[in-house]
Amino acid sequence: MKIKFERSGGFAGITNSCVVNSEQLSSDEQKHLQEFLRDVENKKTENPSLNSGRNDCFQYKILVEDGKKFAITTDELAMDPNLRSLIDFLETRL
Amino acid sequence: MHTHCFAIPPYILEHIAKKGTKKDQAAALNTISISEQTRGRREALKHMSSLLAVSGKKERIIYDAKHRRFLPGELIMSEGQRKAPSVFAREAYQYSGTTYDFYKEIFGRNSIDDQGMRLDSTVRYGYKYSNAFWNGSQMVYGDGDGRIFRRFTRAIDIVAHELTHGVTDFEASLVYQDLSGALNEHMSDVFGSLVKQYHKKQKVDKADWLIGKGMFTSKINGDAIRSMKAPGTAYDDPRVGKDPQPSHMKDYKKISEDNGGVHIYSGIANHAFYLAAMDIGGCAWEKIGKVWYITLRDKLRPTSDFKDAAKKTFDVSGELFGISSTEQIAIKRAWSDVGVKI
Numbered sequence: 001m002k003i004k005f006e007r008s009g010g011f012a013g014i015t016n017s018c019v020v021n022s023e024q025l026s027s028d029e030q031k032h033l034q035e036f037l038r039d040v041e042n043k044k045t046e047n048p049s050l051n052s053g054r055n056d057c058f059q060y061k062i063l064v065e066d067g068k069k070f071a072i073t074t075d076e077l078a079m080d081p082n083l084r085s086l087i088d089f090l091e092t093r094l
Numbered sequence: 095m096h097t098h099c100f101a102i103p104p105y106i107l108e109h110i111a112k113k114g115t116k117k118d119q120a121a122a123l124n125t126i127s128i129s130e131q132t133r134g135r136r137e138a139l140k141h142m143s144s145l146l147a148v149s150g151k152k153e154r155i156i157y158d159a160k161h162r163r164f165l166p167g168e169l170i171m172s173e174g175q176r177k178a179p180s181v182f183a184r185e186a187y188q189y190s191g192t193t194y195d196f197y198k199e200i201f202g203r204n205s206i207d208d209q210g211m212r213l214d215s216t217v218r219y220g221y222k223y224s225n226a227f228w229n230g231s232q233m234v235y236g237d238g239d240g241r242i243f244r245r246f247t248r249a250i251d252i253v254a255h256e257l258t259h260g261v262t263d264f265e266a267s268l269v270y271q272d273l274s275g276a277l278n279e280h281m282s283d284v285f286g287s288l289v290k291q292y293h294k295k296q297k298v299d300k301a302d303w304l305i306g307k308g309m310f311t312s313k314i315n316g317d318a319i320r321s322m323k324a325p326g327t328a329y330d331d332p333r334v335g336k337d338p339q340p341s342h343m344k345d346y347k348k349i350s351e352d353n354g355g356v357h358i359y360s361g362i363a364n365h366a367f368y369l370a371a372m373d374i375g376g377c378a379w380e381k382i383g384k385v386w387y388i389t390l391r392d393k394l395r396p397t398s399d400f401k402d403a404a405k406k407t408f409d410v411s412g413e414l415f416g417i418s419s420t421e422q423i424a425i426k427r428a429w430s431d432v433g434v435k436i
Contacts, residue, residue, distance in 0.1 A: 053271070054270070059353060061350075077229060
């Protein structure tokens with residue numbers, strides 16, 4: 001499974017991105033990632049794209065490729081709380 | 095009180111916002127702010143500001159999020175307190191005060207909403223959080239990660255930038271997307287820079303025209319986050335990339351990241367302001383600053399773009415200094431030089 005992650009905006013307006021390949025993660029990390037994604041997938045049909053329009057917030061894009069694909073665009077004030085753990089995890093990879 | 099709880103009826107929240115302890119007031123206002131987002135934002139802001147009005151007196155409150163992400167955090171400093179509990183609190187308190195004084199003394203504006211709104215700031219937001227933002231009712235500052243960024247309270251222009259987002263919300267209410275969003279960012283950079291110049295009593299030729307100078311750690315090759323004088327030259331380092339700001343409309347293209355490049359294309363308007371300010375000379379807040387302020391306050395609309403801003407600043411400079419005055423000609427030439435024809 002591949003996850004493409006992008007963080008843009010913020011006061012500095014610097015865009016960072018990374019691709020996380022789950023096969024290259026430790027077994028513990030893989031387990032955590034699966035848990036995060038299960039939370040997100042359960043929620044994904046509710047509202048995958050939310051933007052608070054608030055000034056200088058970070059904006060996030062997540063594209064998960066796991067046989068099927070799904071994408072999420074959000075910012076830090078609008079995001080579903082279920083996404084926080086996943087984004088915290090992905091931000092450590094930037 | 096949980097800051098994201100919407101189960102409390104609005105009339106109770108309003109009562110808490112008016113009569114509660116300072117901590118509960120802030121939490122109630124934060125909840126009102128979030129719940130009102132789906133209604134008219136401008137109306138919500140006006141409504142909230144009436145709850146925070148303090149009749150023409152400067153009033154600042156500083157909270158500490160203690161590295162968590164809950165707003166507003168613990169109250170650590172109030173107006174008039176002589177000793178700040180931390181460098182973060184001292185900077186947020188002092189610089190928001192200077193920004194308040196600037197708007198009051200130069201433009202006669204009574205705080206963010208022009209009705210005496212209290213200035214609330216939260217410091218130490220998040221863990222190694224490298225950002226600062228305006229959430230619709232208060233300023234929020236992270237410590238920086240210490241690897242790339244330093245603390246976000248250390249630059250007076252960043253504090254003034256965030257407060258100006260509040261002013262913009264109450265006035266032009268520029269939509270934070272694409273060119274209207276870039277214009278929103280531009281206004282915050284302009285008044286951020288003007289507050290810094292006013293604080294340092296600098297004329298245009300002595301100003302550095304940098305935004306967020308010294309925000310990068312010594313490990314990063316970068317003087318600042320943006321340059322109004324030379325957009326695209328503020329930093330260049332493998333860890334953060336190269337400053338992407340253009341200085342001319344020929345380099346504009348529609349993009350999806352950063353709400354359509356609001357922090358990228360602001361460089362075009364920033365450079366126009368710099369060129370006009372240098373041409374006019376003196377203290378930038380006295381003439382061109384006034385033109386920009388009146389334009390933001392009275393002339394721009396939520397979907398205004400650079401062309402609208404150019405036309406309106408040209409019109410306002412004519413009203414203030416006369417048709418074909420040196421100021422009006424300088425403004426027209428500056429916009430033209432960045433590819434925006436009037």
